[in-house]
Amino acid sequence: MACNSSGCESGGCYGREKDNGRKAVDVTLCVKCKCNEPMTFGDGGSDDGRFCAECFRSNVYGKFRLAVTSHAMITPSDNVLVAFSGGSSSRVALQFVHELQVKALKNYEASRDRSLPVFGVGVAFVDESAAYPALDGGMSDAIAWVRSTVLSLSPPGKDLHVVPIESVFGSDSVEARDRLVKLLDSVSDETGKEDLLLHLKMLSLQKVASENGYNRLVVGSCTSRLASHVLTATVKGRGYSLSADIQHVDARWKVPIVLPLRDCVWQEITRLCHLDGLKTVELARHPQSGINDLVSSFVALLQEENPSRECTIVRTAAKLTPFYFNKIPETDDSCVPMATQRRLKKFNLKYDGSMTTEAFCPICNCPLNGSDSSEDESDALYAACCSSCRFQILPQDGSSLEQFGSLLPHHMISQVKHHQKVDSQTYLREKIKDCLLLDDEEAV
Template sequence: MQNGYNRVILGSCTSRIACHVISATVKGQGYSLSADIQYVDARWEIPIVLPLLGCTAQELNLLCCIDGLKTVKSLKSPPFGINALVSSFVSLLQEENPSRECTIVRTAGKLTPFHFNRIPEINDSMVPLATRRRQKRYNLKPEESIPSESFCPICNSPLNKSELFSLSSSKICDGSTFGAGCCSSCQFQIIPKDPSSMEQFHLLLPQKMVSQAKNSTSANVNFLGEQIEDCLLLDNDDEN
C-alpha cells in the first residue's frame, strides 16, 4: 500500500488449486474452500487476485518454453504429510487423464462463493464475455444484503455456524479460550491439545492476531444479539 499498489497477484494455477481443493477437503476445510478458489479474495487487508486460475502448469510451462522464458522449479516438499500425498495423487490422476485437474477445479467452482469474492462491477463493452459472465455469476444482486462473516484468527478462513456458536459463547482473552475462536481444522492441526501448553502458545502469537480475534468475537456477539432480539416478543406483544 505504501507504493500505491492495491492488489496482490498470485501465480496459483489450476494444477496447484486442484491439489488445494483435495487437501483442504481432507483437512476439514470444506466450508471455507470456495473462498480460496475464486478470482478475487478481498478478506485480506490487500485483495488477492488469481489471474492464472484457468491455466494448468503444463500449459504455463509450454508458454514459457515458446517465449523463451526461464522457469525455476519449486523446492519439493517432504515426502510425507497430507499436501505431499495429495500432490502425488493429483499428478498420478493427471498422467492417466490430462483433464483431471480442470475437472477438480470446475467441480469445486460450483460451490457458492462468499461476498468478499465478488468481482468489481465493470460496465465496459470491451470487457471479455467470460469476465462479464463471472461477474454476473459471483456478484450479489443490488437488493441482496452482504452477510456478516467471522474468520479464524489463525488461517483467516470463514467460520461456519457451529464454529460461530463456539466463538460467541466464549471470550477470547487468554490462551485457554483462544482455541475456541479458531476453525475446526486449526483446532485439530495447530492448537495444542495440552491445556498447559496453550498459554505458552498464546504468548507466541502475534499481537495483531490476538487483537483481531478479540474484535471478531465482540462483533459476532453483537450480530447474534441483534438476530435474537428480532425474534423476541415485547411485553406489548404478549398482551395482544
C-alpha cells in the same frame, strides 16, 4: 479411429488427410492457424501435435487475458503487486502482467486524449529462510537472480520488494526470527505447520501491498495447484470455505487477491517457460510428509492418466456458490474499459447474500459457519478458530495454547478480538430479540 472434425485429438491420424464434406485438411498442421507445423512436447500432454509454438502461446495468454478482463482484475487506475516465488507459475504471471502493462503504455502514448492511465506494477519476493534454515545457503543467490529477472524486463520499471517472512511480526530483527521459529516449533502436526507458514507468507505479502499503496495482489496459482487444494481442503474439513479459495478473485483480504492463471494447468505453464526461455528457480526445501504433499502426488498421478483430471476437479468445485467477497468491490466504472464492463456482466457470478459472514478464522482466514463455534469458550483463540486449525495447528493443552497465542502476529490477535466482539454482539441481540422491532413493524 474415424475423424469427424478438424480438431481431432485421437493421435492416430497424423500424416493423413480427412474429408467430412468440406475441403480436406492436413492434420499435420496446427489445428488453430492451419499453417505451421505443430509441436510435439514428448510428455504425453493433450496439446501434443495440436498447436504450433505461436498458437500455443496465444492460447495460454488468451486464458490469462480473458480472466483479467472478465473479472476486472486489473484496471487502468490500479497499482498491482505480483507475488513472485521464482517458480514457473509466478514467472509466467509476471511476464503476462508485464506484457499487459507494455501494451497499455503503447495505447496510452498513441491515444489523443490520454484519458486512461497505465496501471502500475510491483514485484514481491518472500524470503522464507527463517522458516527453512536449509535455504540460508542459496537464498542470497536466489534473491540476486530475482533482482536480475525483474531488471531484465523492458520499461516501464517495476519496484522489487524482498520481504523476510518474519516481518509479519513488525520487523525483520533477530527477535522476530526467533519468535517465528518458536511459533512453528509449537505446532506438532506437519500439515498444520505447512498451512500456518503459508498463511504467514500471505500476511507478509499483504503487509507489503498495503504499506506501498498497491490495491491488487496477483498470485500465480494455476489449475493444478487449485485441484490439489480442493482435495486437501475436503480432507481437512474445510468444505464450507472451499468455494472462497478457488475463485478468480478473493477480496476478503485488505488487498484483494486475483488469480489470472486459474484456468491454466501447470503443464501448459512449464511448456511456455521452455518456449519463451523464461528461467525459473526452485528453492530446495526439506521433503514434505504431510497431507498437502500426499494429495499433490495423487493429483499428479491422476493427471498423467488423464490430462483433463485437474480441470475437471476445479470446474466441479467451482460450481459451489461463491462468497460475497469473491469479486472486486464496486468502484467507479469511469476507469474501467467498456470491453471489461461488458464481460463483467456476461461472466457475473451468482452470489448468495445469505452466505455473508463477519467472522474469519484468525489462523487460516477462512470464513466461519455455525458449526465452527465451540462450546468451550474458556480460551478466546480456540473459540475463534475453525475446526481444522483447532485440530492441526493449535496445541491441545491450556498452557501450551496460551504460549502459542502469545507468539502470534498482531494481525491474528486482532482477528481474535474482532471475533469476540462479533460473538458478544450476536449474543446480546439473541437475548433482546423479543424486544426488537422487525423491519416491517412500527412502534405503537
